[in-house]
Amino acid sequence: MKQVKVLGSGCKNCETTARIITEQAQQLGVEIELEKVTDMAQIMGYGVMSTPGVVVDGQVVHAGGLPSAADVVKWLAA
Template sequence: MKEIKVLGSGCKNCETTARIITAQAERMGVAIRLEKVTDMAVILGYGVMSTPGVVVDGRVVHAGGLPGPDDVTAWLS
């Protein structure tokens, strides 16, 4: 199971990022545990200055803007 955190204030792009990841995981048949992190101190602790940020299995893989489908596929593979 992949542990995924979407880092952000809960803005539209953050919510869309969570939906994109969830939908792609379902298409690929990959089990994920998705957590939305809104605490700015925690977000800054990951070194993310631009949201949404994405953390997969403890590693920051994305920051700022919406991720592309190919990016999400790579994270889940």
């Protein structure tokens, strides 16, 4: 199971990012545990200054703007 965190304030882009990740995981048949992190101190602890940020298994893989579905597939397949 992959541990995925979406870092952000809960804005529209953050919600869309979480939805894209969930949809791609379902299509790939990959089990994920998705957590939304809204605490700015925690977000900055990852070194993310631009949201939404995405952390997969403890590693920051994305920061700022919406990720593409292809990017999400790469993160989940790794």
